[in-house]
Amino acid sequence: MTPIVKVENLTKHFPIKKNALARRKAGNVKAVDGISFEIAPGETLGMVGESGCGKTTAGRTIIKLYEPTGGKIYFEGEDITEISPSAMRSYRSKMQIIFQDPFASLNPRHTIGRIIAAPFEIQNITPEGGVKRAVQTLMERVGLNPEHYNRFPHEFSGGQRQRIGIARSIALKPKFIVADEPVSALDVSIQAQIINLLDDLQTEFGMSFLFIAHDLSVVQHISDRVAVMYLGKIMEIAPTTDLYAAPHHPYTKALLSAVPVPDPQTERTRERILLHGDLPSPMNPPTGCVFNTRCWKAQDRCRIDEPELLQIGASSVACHFPE
Amino acid sequence: MINYISRRLLYAAVILLLVSMAVYAIFQFLPFDPAALTCGKNCRPNLIAANRVRLGFDKPLWEQYWLFLSGIFVGRDYGVGSAAFTCPAPSLGYSFRQNACVTDLIQQALPVTLSLAIGALILWLIVGIGLGILAARFKDSPIDTGSTIFVLIGTSLPTFVTGLLLLIYLTLKNNIIPLNFDAYVSVFDNPSKFFMYFLLPWITLAFAFSAIYTRYTRSAVIETSGEDYIRTAWAKGLKSNVVLRKHTLRAALAPLTTLAGLDFAGLLGGAILTETIFNLPGLGRMSLKAVNDFDLPVVLATTLLAATIVVVMNLIVDLLYAVLDPRVRVG
Amino acid sequence: MTRLLDINDLHVTFPTEDGNVKAVDGLSLTLDAGETVAIVGESGSGKTVTSLSVLGLHNKKRTRLTGEILVHSERGVVDVVSCDDEELRKLRGSAVAMIFQDPMSSLHPYYSIGNQLSEAYRVVTKASKKDALKRCVEMLDLVGIPEPQKRVKEYPHQFSGGMRQRVMIAMAIINNPRILIADEPTTALDVTVQAQILSLLKELQREFNMGILLITHDLGVVAEVADRVNVMYAGKVVERGTVDDIYYRPLAPYTMGLLSSIPSVYGKGTGRLSAIPGQPPSLISLPEGCSFASRCSFASQVVGASCATDAPQLIEDEPGHSARCHLALADRRTAGAKFAAKGGTA
Ligand SMILES: Nc1ncnc2c1ncn2[C@@H]1O[C@H](COP(=O)(O)OP(=O)(O)OP(=O)(O)O)[C@@H](O)[C@H]1O
Numbered sequence A: 001m002t003p004i005v006k007v008e009n010l011t012k013h014f015p016i017k018k019n020a021l022a023r024r025k026a027g028n029v030k031a032v033d034g035i036s037f038e039i040a041p042g043e044t045l046g047m048v049g050e051s052g053c054g055k056t057t058a059g060r061t062i063i064k065l066y067e068p069t070g071g072k073i074y075f076e077g078e079d080i081t082e083i084s085p086s087a088m089r090s091y092r093s094k095m096q097i098i099f100q101d102p103f104a105s106l107n108p109r110h111t112i113g114r115i116i117a118a119p120f121e122i123q124n125i126t127p128e129g130g131v132k133r134a135v136q137t138l139m140e141r142v143g144l145n146p147e148h149y150n151r152f153p154h155e156f157s158g159g160q161r162q163r164i165g166i167a168r169s170i171a172l173k174p175k176f177i178v179a180d181e182p183v184s185a186l187d188v189s190i191q192a193q194i195i196n197l198l199d200d201l202q203t204e205f206g207m208s209f210l211f212i213a214h215d216l217s218v219v220q221h222i223s224d225r226v227a228v229m230y231l232g233k234i235m236e237i238a239p240t241t242d243l244y245a246a247p248h249h250p251y252t253k254a255l256l257s258a259v260p261v262p263d264p265q266t267e268r269t270r271e272r273i274l275l276h277g278d279l280p281s282p283m284n285p286p287t288g289c290v291f292n293t294r295c296w297k298a299q300d301r302c303r304i305d306e307p308e309l310l311q312i313g314a315s316s317v318a319c320h321f322p323e
Numbered sequence B: 001m002i003n004y005i006s007r008r009l010l011y012a013a014v015i016l017l018l019v020s021m022a023v024y025a026i027f028q029f030l031p032f033d034p035a036a037l038t039c040g041k042n043c044r045p046n047l048i049a050a051n052r053v054r055l056g057f058d059k060p061l062w063e064q065y066w067l068f069l070s071g072i073f074v075g076r077d078y079g080v081g082s083a084a085f086t087c088p089a090p091s092l093g094y095s096f097r098q099n100a101c102v103t104d105l106i107q108q109a110l111p112v113t114l115s116l117a118i119g120a121l122i123l124w125l126i127v128g129i130g131l132g133i134l135a136a137r138f139k140d141s142p143i144d145t146g147s148t149i150f151v152l153i154g155t156s157l158p159t160f161v162t163g164l165l166l167l168i169y170l171t172l173k174n175n176i177i178p179l180n181f182d183a184y185v186s187v188f189d190n191p192s193k194f195f196m197y198f199l200l201p202w203i204t205l206a207f208a209f210s211a212i213y214t215r216y217t218r219s220a221v222i223e224t225s226g227e228d229y230i231r232t233a234w235a236k237g238l239k240s241n242v243v244l245r246k247h248t249l250r251a252a253l254a255p256l257t258t259l260a261g262l263d264f265a266g267l268l269g270g271a272i273l274t275e276t277i278f279n280l281p282g283l284g285r286m287s288l289k290a291v292n293d294f295d296l297p298v299v300l301a302t303t304l305l306a307a308t309i310v311v312v313m314n315l316i317v318d319l320l321y322a323v324l325d326p327r328v329r330v331g
Numbered sequence C: 001m002t003r004l005l006d007i008n009d010l011h012v013t014f015p016t017e018d019g020n021v022k023a024v025d026g027l028s029l030t031l032d033a034g035e036t037v038a039i040v041g042e043s044g045s046g047k048t049v050t051s052l053s054v055l056g057l058h059n060k061k062r063t064r065l066t067g068e069i070l071v072h073s074e075r076g077v078v079d080v081v082s083c084d085d086e087e088l089r090k091l092r093g094s095a096v097a098m099i100f101q102d103p104m105s106s107l108h109p110y111y112s113i114g115n116q117l118s119e120a121y122r123v124v125t126k127a128s129k130k131d132a133l134k135r136c137v138e139m140l141d142l143v144g145i146p147e148p149q150k151r152v153k154e155y156p157h158q159f160s161g162g163m164r165q166r167v168m169i170a171m172a173i174i175n176n177p178r179i180l181i182a183d184e185p186t187t188a189l190d191v192t193v194q195a196q197i198l199s200l201l202k203e204l205q206r207e208f209n210m211g212i213l214l215i216t217h218d219l220g221v222v223a224e225v226a227d228r229v230n231v232m233y234a235g236k237v238v239e240r241g242t243v244d245d246i247y248y249r250p251l252a253p254y255t256m257g258l259l260s261s262i263p264s265v266y267g268k269g270t271g272r273l274s275a276i277p278g279q280p281p282s283l284i285s286l287p288e289g290c291s292f293a294s295r296c297s298f299a300s301q302v303v304g305a306s307c308a309t310d311a312p313q314l315i316e317d318e319p320g321h322s323a324r325c326h327l328a329l330a331d332r333r334t335a336g337a338k339f340a341a342k343g344g345t346a
């Protein structure tokens, strides 16, 4: 089966200025630095990693909200890396994005009816039965009261606003949705509501998700496969059960072990791997394996050779000395 | 930092060059014959022609500009033979209306404007910031209400109204501050006379500015007081005046340097209204008179001077800001 | 055990244009030396307001505070609610210290780390500048900042988020306070950094025998570091007990809902999450009865009282384990067993 989305060696670098005084280019932030993966129809690929590792950038570049610096992006087998913004428009109805911040991503001056109807307007589509009917059906589908059609975003709670964002993104029944931390800003009890909604929508419409989050438990719950990113690169990509049961990459292992578990007895007994130091700057990442500055298994080779993603069982792992 | 300063200086020079070209060009395209403006009613064609040569208006435009520019650095000679004379460097041209080198005229006017601007600046910073802090600290108290009224009046009354009211009530009606027809004296020669001379103009100018600064300071202090790092300062157990002075004011007032620097630069260009009301022989009145008289070299020079002051002040303000805010200083 | 803090029937109300916001509504808790007491709850449940009132950091003019907050300091017992400003100031930093959620904005951007740290030290000890600086370097070293000699001269923007939180911790414990209040100390940090900070806090607690009041919404963090837990909902404590009580024998329907809505890495499988429907009530017009009634699936099973009209009291159902609910204890025990964390399934 043709994958919905396939990226090969995708890179996105941002040129940066050193500081406010020196207005010259000081280098590149290698936000995404050569990642490759596929997402099958109906599949959810989870993407995890620490803040600044390039998750958002990856998600936005894949649907071409950012121009890629290098690599290839295929959508349903077609190369969309180079196509013009106007040609991109016809693809837009098939790929959508849900943003992290349910407070900032909705225009405060538009009614939610208008916000949800925006994709119809942009694509110049009149759904059957009219826009208003379609919007109200959508609102009902995501658990909003359709009578609130004429209200403004500030009248809604965080969870409800995220529902509005979801309604907008599924309006055109896209085949692929990038969900960028859709539940990170929400309380656990509300978070569970939204995760369940996304689950249901996927069953109903069969769309694929790139689900970005830093919360490993949320990702585990919702994903079929998971990609672990570090400094713009994929460290490990594996089916969810394999990744969580037997992580092969030292970073994956450390990450999993750092997540506190809501279970006091487990917490009292388990061993924890404590990583030392902070994330290096993505401006000048370490040579060789990017994780070598914090890895407890690092050898000389790790500081010279960059490991490639290699198959171990069902997992792909970028490490010279995998677990 | 050195690198940065030299680069900024270079930019400043380029900007000034461009400004001077633009100003020069604008005056060339005005529909007047500059030579005809040199002699007023009793102009005869031969006098105009002679003046044209004397002042260099016969030369091509680019050469005139070049002479003007080089005059700034090496001085400039006018006329030939017995009628020849020199405006020494830095020469900004020769006023045929006043028969004087422009630089000399500016030298007389600048101290007046400088005294006016510096005095007013000090006054409005003290009043504006002080009142702003009080208003913020005693928010919603009668002090705050009073300051709000002050701000309203200060920002809505035009300078000339304030000036005239002050003149009428403090001087003419009640004679609190005696009317001063004396000429300008330097602060170094006679301080008390100097202060009497400038008191009303200072108050007039500072009035409007203090109002703006009061409003700014009040809101900046209130906003900064809500910052997380101020909460941290309280949590350390600091005394309230330390929290205010060291933590709140430093952050709230740093941006004020920019505002104050630029306002000050604007005034140095000449506080036209104030100088006119109080009959102060400063740059503002000089420019106004020059415009009325079509005294083009003077207009050109004062425009250029004002631009220079703004550019230099900008530089100073940016450097000052870098000293105040480590985020700018250390990259 | 040494008692450090007693909060009795604390009410915090903010009068606003729309009405009175009852942010904290009759809260009581205690904290002893060497223990970590957690307050958990959703956004807006009153956790931060509680923590700020212990240090008297709220705006006095805009806040109505009643009840008692007794801080047991070396100089005796002080009631934060009724003491004067000067007494309160002397408690801050020396007896009670605090670290905040956002390390990015909690340090002053214009002053060096050394300046800010030594200020905290000198205001209490009156040490000389030189001694203070020496102490700062020691503290930075203690919280695990490499090259403290050099970094003490740097400014906050030159530090990463995790390092800034370390600096905040160093600043908080520089005067050996007995009570440390940590309001979401790791929420803004990555998990790997969170693990570092939590282990640092535990280590420091062991060393200095501090009582830590930990405020968080993360049940994972609570399970990792807390000894006792207070679950808050809409300004009230709805359940209180030891961590094991809360996770394995929850007695309040809200706690049960909370436990079952978290997806866990050591998963309870990948079935549907049992979400709590609806959202918390407005604090301006709290319902007459139980605040949780509109979202509670047990409300219909209650006999002898009405969840919609009678407000339940916090009752000690078992020794040291209290809950606020009308439902019969036996029914709650049965329900709790269903929702409880599984215990050591890793
Ligand atoms: N428009 C931009 N210009 C310059 N640098 C950028 C830009 N967008 C992102 N970056 C940098 O690229 C890196 C990756 O950022 P990105 O937002 O993709 O991270 P992320 O994994 O989504 O992090 P988070 O979990 O914090 O959302 C960061 O170092 C960030 O500072």
Ligand SMILES: Nc1ncnc2c1ncn2[C@@H]1O[C@H](COP(=O)(O)OP(=O)(O)OP(=O)(O)O)[C@@H](O)[C@H]1O
Residues within 6 Å of the ligand: C014, C016, C021, C022, C023, C041, C042, C043, C044, C045, C046, C047, C048, C049, C050, C062, C217, C283
């Ligand atoms: N100064 C204030 N004036 C009015 N209402 C306030 C004020 N401070 C807090 N509140 C309200 O009190 C309630 C409790 O706030 P608090 O900050 O304690 O919540 P929290 O439990 O810490 O939540 P979070 O997890 O989001 O930090 C909220 O509804 C908040 O809007």
Ligand code: SF4
Residues within 6 Å of the ligand: A249, A250, A251, A289, A290, A291, A292, A293, A295, A296, A297, A298, A299, A302, A307, A318, A319, A320, A321, A322
């Ligand atoms: S390649 Fe080396 S440094 Fe990188 S993760 Fe593997 S062992 Fe660690």
Ligand code: SF4
Residues within 6 Å of the ligand: C252, C253, C254, C290, C291, C292, C293, C294, C296, C297, C298, C299, C302, C307, C312, C324, C325, C326, C327
């Ligand atoms: S009192 Fe009633 S509504 Fe409240 S938690 Fe108990 S059962 Fe639910």
Ligand SMILES: [Mg+2]
Residues within 6 Å of the ligand: A055, A056, A057, A181
């Ligand atoms: Mg992101």
Ligand SMILES: [Mg+2]
Residues within 6 Å of the ligand: C047, C048, C049, C184
């Ligand atoms: Mg809070």
